[in-house]
Amino acid sequence: MxxxxxxxxxxxxxxxxxxxxxxxxxxxxxxxxxxxxxxxxxxxxxxxxxxxxxxxxxxxxxxxxxxxxxxxxxxxxxxxxxxxxxxxxxxxxxxxxxxxxxxxxxxxxxxxxxxxxxxxxxxxxxxxxxxxxxxxxxxxxxxxxxxxxxxxxxxxxxxxxxxxxxxxxxxxxxxxxxxxxxxxxxxxxxxxxxxxxxxxxxxxxxxxxxxxxVDTDRFRPINQRLARQMLQLPQDVPLVVFGAVSPGSDPNKGFDLLCAALGALPTPLRKQVCCAVFGGSVPAGEMPLSVIELGHLHDDVALALAYSAADVFICPSREENLPNTVMEALSCGTPVAAFRTGGIPDMIADGENGALAPCFDVKALADGIAWLVQCAPEKKDQLRNAARQKALSEYSxxxxxxxxxxxxxxxxxxxxxxx
CATH class of the missing domain: 3.40.50.2000 (Glycogen Phosphorylase B;)
Known part of the structure; x- marks a missing residue:
């Protein structure tokens, strides 16, 4: 055929x-x-x-x-x-x-x-x-x-x-x-x-x-310390990742909402968290915390490393169908924080493989990010396993x-x- x-x-x-x-x-x-x-x-x-x-x-x-x-x-x-x-x-x-x-x-x-x-x-x-x-x-x-x-x-x-x-x-x-x-x-x-x-x-x-x-063999969990070492990312700090095509210039991708949510994190946590961004540059000085730009990641291996290095992947989009970035992050066993918009609720079960916030409620998104970063190691393992299983069972x-x-x-x- x-x-x-x-x-x-x-x-x-x-x-x-x-x-x-x-x-x-x-x-x-x-x-x-x-x-x-x-x-x-x-x-x-x-x-x-x-x-x-x-x-x-x-x-x-x-x-x-x-x-x-x-x-x-x-x-x-x-x-x-x-x-x-x-x-x-x-x-x-x-x-x-x-x-x-x-x-x-x-x-x-x-x-x-x-x-x-x-x-x-x-x-x-x-x-x-x-x-x-x-x-x-x-x-x-x-x-x-x-x-x-x-x-x-x-x-x-x-x-x-x-x-x-x-x-x-x-x-x-x-x-x-x-x-x-x-x-x-x-x-x-x-x-x-x-x-x-x-x-x-x-x-x-x-x-x-x-x-x-998504190719669940290409996008698979990689040891977090190894992934950070390969991408030259800091080891012993909470790391959140955000990625999109033209992340700082497409309003639909919600870069302004991301900045607002990260700015709403509790002050002690905000001083610890680092954010890595891929897909393009972001406006200088707008991020309320330390930011590392990974640039354009052109192959699946580099993307899988970025997702695996993260404690949380953040998708702050205003409208989405079924975003590849969320699917890839789940396949790499990385929990996702996002708004309850478009097709994202199909992918994220709040509290099971990520955190969902009411549409464009940046304080609720910040609370979800903080919970995912700070939850107990046993819960983090459960979140990662559930993320991976979601990709294997529904998006293979x-x-x-x-x-x-x-x-x-x-x-x-x-x-x-x-x-």
Missing amino acids: RPVLCNTLDNGGGAAIAARRLHLGLRGLGDDSVLAVMQQSGDTPGVHAVTSRLRRTMQPFIRQAERLPLLCYPGRDRRALFSPSWRPSGVHRRIKALRPDVVHLHWIADSFLPLHSLARLGVPVVWTLHDTWALTGGCHILKGCEGYRHGCGRCPQLGSGAGVDMSSLGYALRKSAYKRLNLTIAAPSRHLEFLAKSSPLLQHFPIIRIPNG LHGIAQRYHDLYLALLSGARPSA
Whole structure:
């Protein structure tokens, strides 16, 4: 069986990581999986750039051309990603040339695969939702807006007060494009499953919940002292770790909430705790305690060392689907402190493998961090064991790949996937 997975990139960002991992998991099962991308940056087997060299060279200009209509909205939220999908493209022909049995979409925005061309693929389509772009008029994060329930328009992220705007036009485009699709929606979290079932665009399609997977052999517990030695981190201090792509510049990642929570730690503890950050730099002087920047960790071994070195991994995000960082930390046996938002409650059981705080209550998050750092050694061992078991039982890449393999077979046999 040949599933063709589609993602704009093969590396960089949570969706790319999840898609690449699933691709490798499917190949491990014996499937002839192909990962079709716009731009290929690595040498992973079976990854194909399905755009021409000229197209890849011109991509910065094409991206700007697709975003030209956004100039009509000078008051838009420039920190929020809004992706139109109107530009003609022949990428679907290149995907068809790969002879797929099933096309499995992941994150296809940024002018990779236009929505109006999906029906031309001619095979069953599975779409794993990594954000809300498939069910809105163009935004990737709702920020509390419920316009997706009634056709969008008056988009707060565009700063629009008009009933007919780019969001309502994008919504209408989706409505037209989806009518002709043999589509199955896969939601990695209960949160996105709920949004999909609440969406007039998607609720009529089969919607199933399959989480993303993690390689539990690569992400495994490493002796904490050894991990700290390898990364040149201090040995005998409480260490918390935070990591994200552009951690200090993406408001959704909650760096400001992290600083507030760490600043709310009891003073004696705050003077002891050190925070290690990976994924990029953070604004100088904003952290209320000692900080070590690990920079970009480009391989799984370095990431596993960072998680294993930590007493606690902190995920202070405002909105999340099923974050890879939390999954990786759990797989390394590291408890997680986070807000009860998005898909994170699927992963963290408060008091069992981490600490959950009410959304954006920084004092409660600080209390959770302090408890995880200061609890008795026996309890720490229980937390670490429970974290590891959660990853093994629910997020093992082999098991997730098998679930998708079975889904593809069901679709090819003509069966309707069950929720």
